[in-house]
Amino acid sequence: MKIYLDNSATTSLDGEVLQAMLPYFTDMYGNSSSLHGFGRESLNAVDNAREKIAKILGAKPSEIYFTSGGVESNNWALKGAVAAAKGRNKHIITSAIEHPAIIETCHSLEKDGVEVTYIPVNSDGIVSLENIKAAVREDTVLVSIMTANNEIGSIQPVAEIGAFCREEGIPFHTDAVQAIDSQYIDVDKMNIDMLSLSAHKFHGPKGIGLLYIRSGVRLKRLLDGGHQERGQRAGTTNVPLVVGMAKALELSAANRANYNKKLTKLRDYFIDRALQEIPFTHLNGGRENRLPNNINLSFEFIEGESILMVLDLEGIAVSSGSACSSGALEASHVILALGGREELAHSSIRFSLGRDTTKEELDITLEVLKKAVDRLRGMSPLFNVEKGTGSYV
Amino acid sequence: MYNKKVLEVFQNPKNVGEIDDANGIGKVGNASCGDIMQVSLKIENDIIVDAKFKTFGCAAAIATSSTATEMIKGKTLDEALKVKNADVVEYLEGLPPQKIHCSVMAEEAIQAAIEDYKKNHAKK
Numbered sequence: 001m002k003i004y005l006d007n008s009a010t011t012s013l014d015g016e017v018l019q020a021m022l023p024y025f026t027d028m029y030g031n032s033s034s035l036h037g038f039g040r041e042s043l044n045a046v047d048n049a050r051e052k053i054a055k056i057l058g059a060k061p062s063e064i065y066f067t068s069g070g071v072e073s074n075n076w077a078l079k080g081a082v083a084a085a086k087g088r089n090k091h092i093i094t095s096a097i098e099h100p101a102i103i104e105t106c107h108s109l110e111k112d113g114v115e116v117t118y119i120p121v122n123s124d125g126i127v128s129l130e131n132i133k134a135a136v137r138e139d140t141v142l143v144s145i146m147t148a149n150n151e152i153g154s155i156q157p158v159a160e161i162g163a164f165c166r167e168e169g170i171p172f173h174t175d176a177v178q179a180i181d182s183q184y185i186d187v188d189k190m191n192i193d194m195l196s197l198s199a200h201k202f203h204g205p206k207g208i209g210l211l212y213i214r215s216g217v218r219l220k221r222l223l224d225g226g227h228q229e230r231g232q233r234a235g236t237t238n239v240p241l242v243v244g245m246a247k248a249l250e251l252s253a254a255n256r257a258n259y260n261k262k263l264t265k266l267r268d269y270f271i272d273r274a275l276q277e278i279p280f281t282h283l284n285g286g287r288e289n290r291l292p293n294n295i296n297l298s299f300e301f302i303e304g305e306s307i308l309m310v311l312d313l314e315g316i317a318v319s320s321g322s323a324c325s326s327g328a329l330e331a332s333h334v335i336l337a338l339g340g341r342e343e344l345a346h347s348s349i350r351f352s353l354g355r356d357t358t359k360e361e362l363d364i365t366l367e368v369l370k371k372a373v374d375r376l377r378g379m380s381p382l383f384n385v386e387k388g389t390g391s392y393v
Numbered sequence: 394m395y396n397k398k399v400l401e402v403f404q405n406p407k408n409v410g411e412i413d414d415a416n417g418i419g420k421v422g423n424a425s426c427g428d429i430m431q432v433s434l435k436i437e438n439d440i441i442v443d444a445k446f447k448t449f450g451c452a453a454a455i456a457t458s459s460t461a462t463e464m465i466k467g468k469t470l471d472e473a474l475k476v477k478n479a480d481v482v483e484y485l486e487g488l489p490p491q492k493i494h495c496s497v498m499a500e501e502a503i504q505a506a507i508e509d510y511k512k513n514h515a516k517k
Binding site: 301302303305306309310313331342343346378379380381382392 | 395400403404406409420424425427428429430431446447448449450451452454455
């Protein structure tokens with residue numbers, strides 16, 4: 001038995017997406033920058049993909065730039081905006097719960113003298129517009145707030161932030177990598193100036209993503225080389241992956257309402273049962289404004305990775321904290337930002353559901369989880385099995 | 394990232410629990426750092442006749458606790474103090490680099506338990 005509940009880490013490749021890509025791995029291998037027929041065939045596919053994607057996002061095709069994924073898009077948005085901005089002092093506003101692709105880019109920029117304000121979140125993991133307003137300075141060159149958080153699924157008030165930034169004339173970037181599969185996004189209506197996406201989070205291929213850049217936004221390119229992507233992103237266009245991303249986004253948008261309905265129900269079912277049936281369990285993040293596929297729970301007195309490993313030995317795939325930091329010993333910066341006890345940050349597990357997740361799978365997971373938690377608490381010096389309670393003192 | 398041996402020990406740890414009449418107890422780490430190891434020993438005539446552990450921590454922390462307590466059972470205190478974290482790692486056929494500190498904690502927990510015993514049984 002295998003149960004995959006780590007869809008926020010990556011998703012399966014959709015069969016239709018694979019079929020759409022295959023011809024571009026085999027027969028149609030032309031370089032889309034070449035002038036001849038082989039090239040034109042590939043360029044045609046890239047143009048179609050760009051148009052489809054632009055339409056779904058409410059953008060113009062010329063505002064879509066293909067990249068290698070979320071990390072590149074986020075690096076480009078931040079470093080490119082800073083490099084293009086005038087003035088000696090430069091300031092960025094972001095949130096305390098961004099993905100490492102943003103946080104680490106900010107840390108790198110800080111070493112170069114850029115000042116960064118990390119806006120805190122409330123106990124539900126939501127940024128407040130008021131705090132962003134208060135942080136704006138003369139030299140603020142960019143506001144970057146994620147659309148939804150990857151660990152706890154908290155959905156940020158991106159449209160409000162976008163409207164405010166538009167009024168202030170500050171470019172607004174959002175990392176929508178984790179949100180796009182379930183959230184409707186229209187860059188015009190939401191006043192988004194830049195947006196990062198990665199295809200493998202919505203059943204597309206790995207290694208491809210995009211940065212939407214509103215025309216008129218000043219951004220320095222990261223890569224020097226060929227003239228691809230209107231001279232802004234050098235490198236031979238990865239035609240099959242571009243085609244795959246467009247197909248995946250098309251399918252995601254078309255099925256969004258159905259999946260959201262199904263997943264919200266499954267998510268709430270799992271959260272309710274876990275909180276009721278497993279003592280000393282906490283939900284990280286709020287119930288409202290939460291991605292329909294995200295469940296993040298802390299199980300007191302035991303450590304997250306050990307829970308993950310017990311579940312893994314039973315064939316159930318989950319994540320502790322963020323997948324990227326599971327090799328590190330630091331507690332999740334996201335859970336810590338919620339303001340709860342530090343111990344709880346070490347005890348968190350993310351269950352991220354997918355379009356194929358079933359209620360039966362969740363029932364099995366709950367049974368395995370209950371046993372795992374009991375077993376690990378039995379080994380924990382913080383828990384007294386006879387009394388059925390624990391203490392961190 | 395874990396090898397089969399580590400997973401096997403993690404899945405079937407030995408010496409879990411506390412010894413009711415332990416005469417040496419060592420506890421290292423803290424919950425805000427993400428791991429705590431507690432070792433209790435029953436020592437008779439300078440020989441460790443029983444060793445148990447309770448651990449809050451990752452799979453490596455549990456596997457090293459099990460291994461370290463298993464390695465010192467039946468040993469004299471001097472022999473037990475010679476059990477180093479490298480021996481624990483070797484028994485487990487290796488640990489990921491970022492988990493080596495778990496084996497160090499296991500060594501420290503045993504040393505702390507032996508010190509506790511020695512303190513309680515110092516010649517008066």
